[in-house]
Amino acid sequence: MKKMGKWEKIQKNKKIDSLPSHINKDMLSSEISTNEKVLKESFQNCSDFVIRPIYISGETKIIVIYVDGLSDAKTLDEVFLKPMMFEGLPEGMGEVHQIGQILKQHLVAISQVTTVSKMSELVDGVLKANVGIIVDGETDALLAELKGYEKRGIEEPSTEVVIRGPRDGFIENLRTNTSLLRRRIRSTSLKTEPITIGEFSQTDVIIAYIDGIVQDSILDEVRTRLKRIQIDGVLESEYIEEFIEDNPYSPFPQIQNTERPDIVAASLLEGKVAILVDNTPFALVLPMTFWSGFQAAGDYYERFVYATFIRIIRFILLSVSIFFPSIYVALTTYHPKLIPTSLLISIAASRESVPFPAVIEVLLMEFMFDGLREAGIRLPKPVGSAVSIVGALVIGQAAVQAGIVSAPMVIVVATTGIAAFGIPRYSFGNAFQMIRYVMLILAGCLGFYGIVIGFIALTIHLVNLRSYGVPYFSPVAPLIPRDLKDIVIRAPRWAFNYRREFFSGRNKKRIPKGQKPSPK
Amino acid sequence: MNRRLICFVISSSLLFTSGCWDRVEINNRAIWVATGLDAIEKEGIQLSGQILIPSSMNPQNGGGGNGEKNFLLISAIGENVTDATQNIQMKLSRKAFYGQRRVLLFGEEFAKLGLKNQLDFTIKDSNASLRTDAFVVKKGTAIDMLNLSYPLENIPAEAPLKEHVQAGGMNDTSYLHFLKAANSKGIRPNLPTIEIGNFQDGEGVGKKGEKSYQLTGSAIFDQDLKLCGYLNMDEYRDQLWIMEILKKRSLTILIEDGNVSLDLDKMGSKVIPEISRNKKIKFTIVLTGEGAVIENNTNLDLTQPKNLEFIQNEFNKQYKKQVVHTITKVQTEYGTDIFGFGEVIHKQIPHQWRDLMNDWDKKFSDADVTVKVNLTIRRVGMSGPSLRK
Numbered sequence: 048m049k050k051m052g053k054w055e056k057i058q059k060n061k062k063i064d065s066l067p068s069h070i071n072k073d074m075l076s077s078e079i080s081t082n083e084k085v086l087k088e089s090f091q092n093c094s095d096f097v098i099r100p101i102y103i104s105g106e107t108k109i110i111v112i113y114v115d116g117l118s119d120a121k122t123l124d125e126v127f128l129k130p131m132m133f134e135g136l137p138e139g140m141g142e143v144h145q146i147g148q149i150l151k152q153h154l155v156a157i158s159q160v161t162t163v164s165k166m167s168e169l170v171d172g173v174l175k176a177n178v179g180i181i182v183d184g185e186t187d188a189l190l191a192e193l194k195g196y197e198k199r200g201i202e203e204p205s206t207e208v209v210i211r212g213p214r215d216g217f218i219e220n221l222r223t224n225t226s227l228l229r230r231r232i233r234s235t236s237l238k239t240e241p242i243t244i245g246e247f248s249q250t251d252v253i254i255a256y257i258d259g260i261v262q263d264s265i266l267d268e269v270r271t272r273l274k275r276i277q278i279d280g281v282l283e284s285e286y287i288e289e290f291i292e293d294n295p296y297s298p299f300p301q302i303q304n305t306e307r308p309d310i311v312a313a314s315l316l317e318g319k320v321a322i323l324v325d326n327t328p329f330a331l332v333l334p335m336t337f338w339s340g341f342q343a344a345g346d347y348y349e350r351f352v353y354a355t356f357i358r359i360i361r362f363i364l365l366s367v368s369i370f371f372p373s374i375y376v377a378l379t380t381y382h383p384k385l386i387p388t389s390l391l392i393s394i395a396a397s398r399e400s401v402p403f404p405a406v407i408e409v410l411l412m413e414f415m416f417d418g419l420r421e422a423g424i425r426l427p428k429p430v431g432s433a434v435s436i437v438g439a440l441v442i443g444q445a446a447v448q449a450g451i452v453s454a455p456m457v458i459v460v461a462t463t464g465i466a467a468f469g470i471p472r473y474s475f476g477n478a479f480q481m482i483r484y485v486m487l488i489l490a491g492c493l494g495f496y497g498i499v500i501g502f503i504a505l506t507i508h509l510v511n512l513r514s515y516g517v518p519y520f521s522p523v524a525p526l527i528p529r530d531l532k533d534i535v536i537r538a539p540r541w542a543f544n545y546r547r548e549f550f551s552g553r554n555k556k557r558i559p560k561g562q563k564p565s566p567k
Numbered sequence: 568m569n570r571r572l573i574c575f576v577i578s579s580s581l582l583f584t585s586g587c588w589d590r591v592e593i594n595n596r597a598i599w600v601a602t603g604l605d606a607i608e609k610e611g612i613q614l615s616g617q618i619l620i621p622s623s624m625n626p627q628n629g630g631g632g633n634g635e636k637n638f639l640l641i642s643a644i645g646e647n648v649t650d651a652t653q654n655i656q657m658k659l660s661r662k663a664f665y666g667q668r669r670v671l672l673f674g675e676e677f678a679k680l681g682l683k684n685q686l687d688f689t690i691k692d693s694n695a696s697l698r699t700d701a702f703v704v705k706k707g708t709a710i711d712m713l714n715l716s717y718p719l720e721n722i723p724a725e726a727p728l729k730e731h732v733q734a735g736g737m738n739d740t741s742y743l744h745f746l747k748a749a750n751s752k753g754i755r756p757n758l759p760t761i762e763i764g765n766f767q768d769g770e771g772v773g774k775k776g777e778k779s780y781q782l783t784g785s786a787i788f789d790q791d792l793k794l795c796g797y798l799n800m801d802e803y804r805d806q807l808w809i810m811e812i813l814k815k816r817s818l819t820i821l822i823e824d825g826n827v828s829l830d831l832d833k834m835g836s837k838v839i840p841e842i843s844r845n846k847k848i849k850f851t852i853v854l855t856g857e858g859a860v861i862e863n864n865t866n867l868d869l870t871q872p873k874n875l876e877f878i879q880n881e882f883n884k885q886y887k888k889q890v891v892h893t894i895t896k897v898q899t900e901y902g903t904d905i906f907g908f909g910e911v912i913h914k915q916i917p918h919q920w921r922d923l924m925n926d927w928d929k930k931f932s933d934a935d936v937t938v939k940v941n942l943t944i945r946r947v948g949m950s951g952p953s954l955r956k
Contacts, residue, residue: 384666
């Protein structure tokens with residue numbers, strides 16, 4: 048309780064810091080000079096803030112305010128300042144106190160214009176890239192939407208590449224992202240609820256779902272958890288993810304993140320909820336299950352037979368990436384009986400001159416591999432290739448020739464490294480990368496016994512996880528046979544007759560039956 | 568939360584208490600691939616082992632190809648196997664590892680003295696594999712056998728194992744069969760025999776050629792697991808056929824002035840026991856087989872059904888004779904039931920078995936055996952009548 052009290056106090060202080068208290072609730076004054084003064088006070092020391100007084104017909108004062116770089120100054124000149132200053136008000140257009148109204152209805156050739164009457168709303172609007180217009184003698188201000196900040200073009204997301212399928216990805220601009228979604232689901236049922244999070248950042252966050260499919264209890268839970276967040280700033284969707292997860296200590300992500308609008312659209316159609324955050328291309332999709340980690344976008348754009356095949360390969364790769372090094376260690380140091388004799392001899396022959404125990408050897412190599420991988424992300428591009436060549440030489444050849452590691456060990460670590468990238472979701476694969484080390488230590492200490500203990504613990508943890516009330520292992524545990532069509536196998540599209548039991552509330556029927564093509 | 572963390576740290580630190588580890592790196596193990604046991608007069612037994620030398624098995628240069636032996640032959644004498652093992656370890660820098668031992672050789676003298684007193688180690692040692700192929704070295708000692716290198720195999724001890732597979736015997740379950748038989752009353756154990764043979768038989772090369780492991784039949788043990796006699800390869804095959812272990816076999820018979828060979832690939836057998844009122848035991852053995860005639864050096868045109876039937880009957884007749892001969896030989900000469908007929912009674916007429924089992928060897932020798940051989944020739948080859956036609 049004590050802690051809570053302290054926190055609230057800090058929050059209060061921050062509020063006072065951010066805006067002068069007397070304008071917090073203040074309505075706009077009819078005196079334009081007062082407004083100007085208040086604004087200048089609020090934006091004190093903000094060099095990117097522009098305040099531009101102009102006179103129409105030589106007498107009526109208008110103030111135009113915006114943040115330089117956020118608003119499109121060129122368009123502002125074209126559609127507002129030029130006609131205002133050179134042509135003035137059209138003849139016979141009423142009284143002074145109606146200028147605001149006239150401006151809004153007749154003169155500002157900008158599609159989105161809103162009227163605000165509070166100073167705080169005005170300031171907020173200006174900070175969100177609108178242009179504020181205050182007219183002398185009026186207590187209403189206009190906010191014209193003239194967003195004009197720089198943004199990246201739409202590119203193919205580099206973390207989720209597909210062979211066949213759409214190549215557009217989300218960008219940092221929230222509006223663009225919602226438009227990408229809207230282009231895919233052109234229905235009024237696609238709802239995009241806005242919410243602002245972040246004391247200072249005031250980040251726009253959008254909850255997207257399809258009304259009529261989504262499970263209301265999940266949606267309500269999302270709203271509640273999002274509203275609960277008290278944070279200074281949101282710079283990436285992970286900031287939010289960590290606040291709204293079910294089990295924050297688990298290494299496994301319980302909320303899926305993606306850069307692909309098609310994945311988000313497909314998830315929405317399944318009844319999931321998406322959270323889009325401004326300033327990041329990564330959208331959150333929830334609830335997530337263990338199996339979503341294996342569903343790549345490409346699965347749905349290839350023939351289903353091949354997609355099933357490749358998915359089975361992926362499950363094998365997963366087990367390889369978790370267990371292969373530990374099984375190698377357990378076999379060679381505890382259970383050499385289980386290795387075929389000729390293989391045992393090959394291993395023994397190459398291990399003859401190796402100074403370290405197998406566990407240390409694997410740990411060394413895994414460490415090198417992860418080091419290379421981490422360095423590879425951070426290396427400047429021109430240096431990158433040089434370092435990776437040296438790394439490959441050091442790990443691959445020199446270490447073996449120097450007799451520090453054995454050749455089979457290099458094969459084990461390399462196979463594991465490749466297998467780890469077979470998991471399509473990057474953040475999901477990271478979890479297994481860590482578990483690999485745990486398994487390795489268990490195997491090094493206890494042999495197969497340790498691996499089994501580790502596997503049991505892992506399974507217990509996984510089946511205990513939940514994502515927004517959805518068991519992480521569903522539909523396998525608890526078993527829902529009808530939903531197994533998209534787990535290990537990927538059924539053909541016409542066989543997806545129902546939506547997943549846990550995801551969608553109403554409207555469980557998805558695709559009418561009997562659409563299997565046949566020569567009739 | 569804090570308490571949980573402490574619990575976690577304490578329990579995970581248990582993992583690293585090195586005293587509990589039984590980890591042994593591969594390069595600290597001596598990979599023991601074959602064990603030989605010989606009897607030494609007055610002193611006990613001689614345990615010998617074939618241990619691989621990994622560094623001479625470098626996969627890049629073929630391993631052992633340069634004439635050097637790539638294994639180490641080691642042996643020691645002791646009261647029993649454990650004693651001898653301890654003596655061997657005195658000469659061995661690495662811990663002997665028996666997990667890969669797939670071959671067990673008994674010298675002839677050792678087998679004659681009886682295995683009963685010496686075999687406990689193979690059952691009690693958790694590292695020793697029961698998937699072992701055991702052989703009796705006929706006319707020789709196990710240590711001589713183990714000293715042979717085999718040109719085709721990197722691991723010499725694998726040679727008899729693979730030969731056994733090719734011959735279609737019990738392979739690596741032969742030792743398990745042996746142990747099972749040793750512990751049941753209705754079947755007496757037997758083991759395949761192996762000899763030091765030549766790779767080249769016949770004229771020309773003489774006896775100078777390289778020595779090889781050669782399968783020569785089987786060894787028969789009595790109730791006390793003492794070696795009491797041998798069967799040759801043909802008799803051993805008959806035995807395996809009766810026991811329904813054999814999967815393939817080539818039969819050759821003489822007809823008129825030529826010979827015919829039949830390659831069997833589906834083989835079966837059925838033993839039907841019968842006990843009459845006066846306690847007379849009778850077995851009917853039905854042997855079946857299907858296959859193709861692969862060689863026909865006679866005047867008969869096998870495309871004629873009449874000739875085919877003639878040959879089929881001839882096969883049945885001649886092989887019936889041979890099988891009867893084998894069974895009679897075992898009954899009269901050795902008097903131990905290596906065919907497992909007792910087990911058949913045990914399974915099929917269990918209530919009678921109790922009276923029979925205590926003196927089974929005697930009753931086995933007195934039993935009547937009728938053999939029926941039903942062979943079916945499925946194919947005669949496509950190349951038409953034989954060359955002599």
